[in-house]
Every structure is written in C-alpha cells, then in structure tokens.
Amino acid sequence: MTVTAWTSLLVGASFLLYIVIAIRSRASSTGEFYIAGQHVPPLANGMATAADWMSAASFISMAGIISFSGYDGSVYLMGWTGGYVLLALLLAPYLRKFGKYTVPDFIGERYYSQTARLVAVICAIFISFTYVAGQMRGVGVVFSRFLEVDVTYGVIIGMAIVFIYAVLGGMKGITYTQVAQYCVLIFAFMVPAIFISLMVAGTAIPQIGFGSIPDGEELSLLARLDGLHEQLGFTSYTLGSGNTINLLAITFALMAGTAGLPHVIIRFYTVPSVRAARKSAGWALLFIAILYTTAPAVAVFARTNLIDTVENRSYAEIPDWFRKWEDTDLIAWVDKDGDGRVKYRAGNALDPAKPSFLEGRGVSGERLLSNTPTGNANELYVDRDIMVLANPEIAGLPNWVIALVAAGGLAAALSTAAGLLLVVSTSISHDLLRKWLRPDLSDREELLAARISAGAAVCIAGYLGINPPGYVAEVVAFAFGLAAASFFPAILMGIFMKRMNREGAISGMLVGLIFTASYIIYFRFLHPELDTVENWWWGISPKGIGTVGLCFNFMIAGIVRSFTPDPPDDVIRMVEEIRTPERTAG
Amino acid sequence: MGNDSDAIEKYWRSNLRLIAVLIAIWATVSLGFGIALAPWLDQFKLPGTEFPLGFWFAQQGSIFTFVILIFVYSWRMNRLDDDFSAGQDSQ
Numbered sequence: 001m002t003v004t005a006w007t008s009l010l011v012g013a014s015f016l017l018y019i020v021i022a023i024r025s026r027a028s029s030t031g032e033f034y035i036a037g038q039h040v041p042p043l044a045n046g047m048a049t050a051a052d053w054m055s056a057a058s059f060i061s062m063a064g065i066i067s068f069s070g071y072d073g074s075v076y077l078m079g080w081t082g083g084y085v086l087l088a089l090l091l092a093p094y095l096r097k098f099g100k101y102t103v104p105d106f107i108g109e110r111y112y113s114q115t116a117r118l119v120a121v122i123c124a125i126f127i128s129f130t131y132v133a134g135q136m137r138g139v140g141v142v143f144s145r146f147l148e149v150d151v152t153y154g155v156i157i158g159m160a161i162v163f164i165y166a167v168l169g170g171m172k173g174i175t176y177t178q179v180a181q182y183c184v185l186i187f188a189f190m191v192p193a194i195f196i197s198l199m200v201a202g203t204a205i206p207q208i209g210f211g212s213i214p215d216g217e218e219l220s221l222l223a224r225l226d227g228l229h230e231q232l233g234f235t236s237y238t239l240g241s242g243n244t245i246n247l248l249a250i251t252f253a254l255m256a257g258t259a260g261l262p263h264v265i266i267r268f269y270t271v272p273s274v275r276a277a278r279k280s281a282g283w284a285l286l287f288i289a290i291l292y293t294t295a296p297a298v299a300v301f302a303r304t305n306l307i308d309t310v311e312n313r314s315y316a317e318i319p320d321w322f323r324k325w326e327d328t329d330l331i332a333w334v335d336k337d338g339d340g341r342v343k344y345r346a347g348n349a350l351d352p353a354k355p356s357f358l359e360g361r362g363v364s365g366e367r368l369l370s371n372t373p374t375g376n377a378n379e380l381y382v383d384r385d386i387m388v389l390a391n392p393e394i395a396g397l398p399n400w401v402i403a404l405v406a407a408g409g410l411a412a413a414l415s416t417a418a419g420l421l422l423v424v425s426t427s428i429s430h431d432l433l434r435k436w437l438r439p440d441l442s443d444r445e446e447l448l449a450a451r452i453s454a455g456a457a458v459c460i461a462g463y464l465g466i467n468p469p470g471y472v473a474e475v476v477a478f479a480f481g482l483a484a485a486s487f488f489p490a491i492l493m494g495i496f497m498k499r500m501n502r503e504g505a506i507s508g509m510l511v512g513l514i515f516t517a518s519y520i521i522y523f524r525f526l527h528p529e530l531d532t533v534e535n536w537w538w539g540i541s542p543k544g545i546g547t548v549g550l551c552f553n554f555m556i557a558g559i560v561r562s563f564t565p566d567p568p569d570d571v572i573r574m575v576e577e578i579r580t581p582e583r584t585a586g
Numbered sequence: 587m588g589n590d591s592d593a594i595e596k597y598w599r600s601n602l603r604l605i606a607v608l609i610a611i612w613a614t615v616s617l618g619f620g621i622a623l624a625p626w627l628d629q630f631k632l633p634g635t636e637f638p639l640g641f642w643f644a645q646q647g648s649i650f651t652f653v654i655l656i657f658v659y660s661w662r663m664n665r666l667d668d669d670f671s672a673g674q675d676s677q
Contacts, residue, residue: 066645071624074644078616081649085612088656089605093663207646211637220636238628238641247621255616275667278660285656289649296645579601580594581667 006403007146014184014407015161018414021180022165022173030447033170034101034426040175040270046283048178049267051185051415053080053258053284054291055131056138059185059412062292064384067299067306070229070237074296075247079254081285081292086259086488088281092268094495096277097578101269102423103262103487104431110494111502112571114436119509121431123486124262127479128420128427129464131263132457135417136465139410145328145389146406152466158414159462166418166425167454171270174418181411186290188408189388193294196301196395206297221300228307233346233377237303243533249544256550257480260488263419266426274582302387305394310342310380315364318342321393326367329357330383330390333366334373340364345378355381421461425454478520481542485512485549493557498575500557503564508557516549590674597670604662608655615651620644 001009027033040048058080066073098106103124108117136155143154165173193206201209201221213220219227225237240247258264267284268277310318315333325331332355333342340363350371358368373379389409392401429450434441441449486509493500493508520542523531533539540548566572619627624640632642 071641071644074620074641077645078620078648081652082612082616085608085652085655089608089659208635211632211635211642213636222636222638222641238638240624242625244622248617251617251621275660275664278656278663282653282656282660286653289653293646293649576594579598581597581670 001399003399003402004147006400007406010400010403010407011147011410014180014411017180018161018177019164021176022169025169025172025176027168027170027172027447030101030430030443030450032172033447033450034269034422034430035266036170036172036175036270038270038272040272042271042276042280043283044175044179045267045271045276045280046287047182048175048270049264049280049284050287051178051182051411052267052419053264053288053416054185054412055416056135056142056409056413058291058295059189060138060142060385060388060409063295063298063302064387066296067303067387068384070235071240072247073299074240075250075254077292077296079251080258081288082251082255083258084281084285084288086255087264087268088278088285091259091265091491091495092277092281093274094578095265095491096268096271097274097582098574099269101266101430102426103265103491104427105435106494107487107490107505108431108435110571110574111490111505112568113502113506116490116502116506116509117431117435119506119513120487120490121427123482123513124427125424127261127483128263128423129460130479132417132420132424132461133464135413135420136461138413139417140465142406142409142413146403155462155465158410158417158465159458162414162418162421163455163458166421166458167451170425170450170454171266171422174422175270177418178415181415182287184411185408185415186287188404188411189291190294191401191404192392192395192397193298195397195401196305196391197297199395200301200304206294206301210297210300221304225300225304225307228304232307232311232344235346237300243539245539246533246536246541246544249540249547251544253484253544253546253550254480256484256488257546258483260483260486260491261479262483262487263416263423266423267419298391299387302391302394306382306387307344309394311344312341314340315342315366319394321390324393325386325390329355330386332357332369332371332381334369334371334379335362335364335366336373336377336379338363343377343379345376347376347378348374349376349378349381350374353381417461421454421457424457425450428453428457478517481516481520481546481549482513484546485516485553489550489553489557493554495575495578498572499561499566501561501564501567504557504559504561507560508553508555511556512549512553515552516546519545519549593670593673597666600666601663604659604666608659612652612655615643616648620648 031037062076095106100106104117104120107120108114136158139158140151140154143149144151165177194204197206197209198204201212202215203209203212210221222238229237271277271280322331334349351374352371356370358370360368362368389405392405429446433449434446490505490509493505523542620643624644627640628638630639631637632639
C-alpha cells in the first residue's frame with residue numbers, strides 16, 4: 001500500500017474511534033459537561049492530561065527545536081515538565097478540594113470579587129484562543145502534507161471532529177477521547193524513535209542510545225555531533241550560549257506558566273478526590289516524560305543523520321526524501337559556489353530566511369528560489385518540523401510508520417484543541433452567564449449555553465486556523481508569560497496565605513499582567529529591531545519576563561495587603577477548609 | 587475543638603515541610619544542575635554513559651527527578667491524610 005492509502009486508513013480509523021467514544025459518553029448535566037461528573041480515575045486522567053498538554057507543537061516541533069538549538073532547547077524540556085511539580089505540590093490538590101468548575105471560580109470566590117473573576121475570565125479566554133489557533137493550523141498542515149488535502153479543508157475536517165465530541169460530550173466526551181488520543185500519539189512518536197535508535201545507536205531505548213558509543217565507532221554520538229558542529233561553524237551542541245540569567249528566567253517562566261494554564265488545571269477537577277488528584281498528577285507527568293525524554297534523543301539522531309546525509313553530497317546522490325520534502329517547501333537549497341554539492345553551515349542561507357519557490361529547476365535539478373542568497377557559506381534551508389515528520393523516511397521505515405506519524409500529529413493537535421475550547425465554553429456559560437449576568441439560569445439552560453459557546457468557539461478557532469494571524473509564535477510567549485505573572489501567583493497566595501485579601505490579589509495580578517504584557521508588546525511588536533540582549537532589562541528576553549512579572553505580583557500584593565482590611569471570616573474559613581484533608585478515605 | 591485545630595495545624599506544618607524539601611530538590615536538579623552549574627558539571631560524565639553530566643541533567647535527569655518527586659509527594663501526603671483521619675476517628 002502507498003503512504004497516502006495507509007494515512008487515509010489510519011487517520012480514518014482513529015477519527016472513527018473518537019466519534020464512537022463521543023457518542024458513548026454524552027453529557028447530560030453541567031457537572032458532566034464541565035468536569036465529567038468527577039468520576040475520572042487517576043490513571044485515565046493522567047493520560048487525558050498528557051494528551052491535553054502535548055500539542056501539535058510538542059509532537060511535531062519540539063524535537064526539531066532541540067535539534068537546531070542543542071543545549072539551549074533544554075529550557076522547554078525542563079520548563080514544560082517542571083511546571084507539573086508546582087501544579088502537583090502547590091495547586092492541584094487544593095483546587096480539587098475547593099471543588100468548583102473553573103479557575104475564575106476559585107479566583108472570584110477566594111478574593112470575594114466579581115472584578116477578580118472578570119480579570120481571570122478574560123485571561124483564560126485570551127490564553128486559550130492564542131493556543132488553539134496554533135492547534136487548528138497544525139491539523140490543516142498535517143492534512144495537507146500527508147493527504148494532499150488543501151489546508152482549509154483539513155482545518156474544516158478537524159473542526160467537524162472536535163465539534164462532535166466537544167459539543168456532545170463536553171468534558172466527559174473530551175476526557176475519554178483524550179485517553180485514546182494519548183495512546184495513538186505516544187505509539188506514533190515512539191515507533192520511529194525506537195527504530196532510529198536501533199539504527200543509529202544499536203539500542204532500542206532512545207534515552208540510553210543518544211549517550212552511547214555506537215558499535216565500531218571511537219567517539220560517542222554526542223562527541224561526534226559536537227565535532228561536526230565545530231567543523232561546520234555551528235555553536236557546540238552540548239554547551240549553551242552562556243546567558244545563564246536568561247535561561248533561568250525562561251525556564252522558570254515556562255514552569256510557572258505551565259502550572260497556571262487553565263486547560264491543564266481544569267483536568268484536576270475531574271477526579272473523584274484530593275488523593276486521586278495528587279496521584280493523577282504523577283501519572284500525567286510520567287506519560288508526558290515518555291515523550292519529553294525521547295524528544296532530545298530523536299533530536300540528536302536526526303541532527304547527526306541530517307548532517308551525514310546531506311553535507312558535501314551532490315544533489316543527485318542525496319536520498320529521495322530530500323527532494324520529496326523540498327517539494328513540500330520544507331527544504332531548500334541554493335548552490336552558492338556552483339559546485340553542485342550541498343554545503344550546510346551556520347547562519348541563514350536565504351534572505352528572507354523562509355524560502356519562496358519559483359517555477360522551474362536549476363542546473364542540478366533543485367527547485368529555484370526568488371530569495372536572495374546571503375553572503376555566508378550556508379546553502380541549505382531546513383524547516384525544524386522536518387526532524388519528526390521526515391524521520392521515518394530518513395530512517396527508511398515502512399509506509400505504515402510514516403502514516404502513523406500523521407495520525408499521531410492529528411491526535412496531539414485535536415486533543416489539545418478540545419481541552420482549550422472547553423475552557424472557553426465554561427468561561428462563557430458558567431463564569432460570565434451563570435455567575436455574573438444571568439444568575440437565574442437553570443441547569444438545563446446553562447448546559448445549552450455551554451454547548452452553544454463550545455460550538456461558537458470551535459468556529460472561531462477554525463477561522464483562526466484557516467487565516468492564522470502572522471504573529472502566532474510571538475503570542476505563545478504571551479500565553480505563558482501572562483499565566484506565570486497572573487494566575488499562578490494569585491492561586492498560590494489564595495491557598496498558602498490565609499490573610500491575602502482582595503485588594504492585594506487584584507493589584508498584584510494587574511501589575512504582573514501590565515508589566516509582562518508591556519515588555520512583550522514593546523520588544524515583539526513595537527520595536528522588534530531592539531529585541532537583543534543589550535536592550536533587555538537584566539538581560540532577560542521577552543520569553544523569560546514572566547518570571548519578573550511574577551516577582552512584581554508577589555511584592556505588590558504583599559505591600560497592598562499590609563495596609564488594607566483582612567478578608568472576611570467566611571473566606572478565611574474557606575481557605576482553612578481547602579487545607580484540611582477529606583474525612584473519608586478513598 | 588481544641589484538639590481538632592491542633593491536629594489540623596500539625597497536619598499543615600508537616601505538609602509545608604514536605605513541600606519545602608521537595609521544591610528544594612526540584613530547583614536543585616533543574617535550575618541548579620541543569621542550568622547554573624551545568625558548565626561546571628559538564629567536565630564529568632554520567633557514570634556508565636557518555637553524557638556530559640550538566641547536559642544530561644538539563645535534558646533527561648531533571649525530568650526523571652520531577653516524576654519521582656510527584657509520586658513521593660502523593661505517597662507521603664496520602665499517608666499523612668490517613669494518619670489524620672485515624673486521629674479524628676479515635677476521638
């Protein structure tokens with residue numbers, strides 16, 4: 001069977017599975033729609049959280065980001081996993097004990113203020129839409145690359161699937177589809193990784209393979225890769241760029257941001273008890289760690305393979321996958337010195353950096369470009385996504401494995417999109433309507449409102465996926481920075497500082513938000529030309545500025561609290577209540 | 587009631603102590619070994635492998651440690667919860 005036939009079969013089968021699960025787990029009340037009736041077992045919730053969290057970016061792009069940035073890519077690995085420790089120790093068990101539906105619910109009741117609730121709702125909706133646009137785009141891209149379907153139709157098919165199980169089943173439907181999606185995506189990620197590890201390192205465990213000396217070689221893989229990097233003028237793979245303060249700030253901002261993301265927190269409301277919430281966080285991180293510890297191994301294998309396969313080879317003798325991915329715009333080559341051989345060096349080969357192709361072929365048969373070649377020796381453009389997408393082909397794996405990667409990428413994108421859309425839907429139907437504008441809403445009316453807003457959110461997400469705003473990548477830095485500077489400190493103080501009051505929390509959140517947002521907007525949108533180390537405050541880039549915003553939040557909240565009245569007695573009793581363990585075991 | 591709030595107070599202090607220890611380990615393996623001390627640790631190899639130690643902590647070791655930390659917290663806290671409810675029942 002051809003790759004396309006295999007892909008249609010596997011993608012079709014996985015979609016059918018999701019729809020069957022959706023029909024079997026329809027929600028019949030707001031409790032089921034928002035938090036799956038709190039009947040989800042810890043292990044299942046762990047898998048669902050892992051699928052919820054691991055997006056198209058984790059599945060398709062992360063190994064590539066690490067592959068091209070080496071040690072510096074570690075900030076994502078540590079940041080996006082370390083956040084779960086904060087979540088498990090400091091937030092999840094208490095929010096589960098609190099037992100309401102949403103993050104704005106907690107903020108609103110703990111700080112006895114509709115203003116605080118409203119700020120939280122706006123942040124939650126903003127963060128979720130930022131993220132979901134990228135997921136829908138990911139769906140479209142997978143469809144177009146593997147099935148030769150137009151990106152627009154790809155997004156519409158993805159929307160239809162999410163619509164069915166999110167609108168019908170709410171959290172209940174989403175949870176069980178996410179469990180299935182986790183199985184699909186982890187299988188799809190691990191199979192090529194194990195094959196390529198066997199091929200390159202001679203062991204089936206990628207985590208061990210990339211730190212070993214392959215049979216018959218003198219140097220370890222990492223030492224050889226460092227050597228290749230030095231020879232070709234790249235910075236060393238295993239050493240960083242050396243800006244320690246900035247790396248610390250980025251890692252911490254990603255950690256606190258991860259712990260503060262509403263679609264992750266909300267998953268811990270769905271388990272039956274506090275102890276289940278604690279256990280479930282452990283399972284979630286274990287399932288995430290399987291992919292996150294494999295990704296850096298794939299990064300090293302793919303990087304070494306890429307350099308070995310293309311460097312100083314003539315265009316004709318490079319394997320077929322090179323030309324295939326050139327046809328989908330992910331690889332471009334310009335023969336600067338006219339010797340017919342590919343030279344891969346540091347720096348951008350093209351100006352502008354992304355290739356735009358012309359009709360026709362060059363002397364060696366390569367696709368012609370309208371870009372100006374840059375002055376350096378590098379002749380090759382490689383999109384980072386290729387490290388995962390092309391891995392099975394580079395390793396010469398059978399067609400069904402290539403098809404599996406498509407199904408896995410779709411599972412990763414759809415599961416994250418559904419979780420985010422649910423946050424938008426609950427924020428509107430529960431926090432805005434029921435708790436603010438229309439308190440007299442009956443449960444059935446609220447459920448209807450939840451379904452309608454879920455449906456509307458799917459449509460907006462689809463629109464953003466088809467017409468992506470040009471600044472998606474920049475906006476993701478926003479999402480983490482804002483979550484780190486607003487939600488994380490507000491929830492943390494709400495649990496661990498009994499006397500933190502409304503005035504302190506709101507002024508802390510506002511200062512954190514405004515500071516972080518202004519810094520990012522200034523350097524990313526208003527003056528991108530100034531976005532360099534010399535101009536950054538304390539040498540911290542916009543990606544890491546959430547850490548500073550978080551510190552300001554804590555400081556301002558503490559100062560304002562010291563000269564404003566204590567919270568009312570019933571709020572103090574509520575805090576004591578969420579700290580006290582449940583009476584019944586189990 | 588006096589005993590009750592004493593027991594809660596004791597339970598909460600044990601919880602905070604446990605959190606402080608685990609968060610200290612969390613910060614040491616990631617921000618410490620993985621970033622701040624990584625250049626220095628890179629002169630050593632992870633025993634039995636060819637990984638530079640700092641690089642290994644940044645891309646593997648810290649993540650394994652995180653998983654263990656959460657399971658340790660869950661196990662210790664769930665036991666603390668049991669002790670607490672046992673104390674409540676015997677009164």
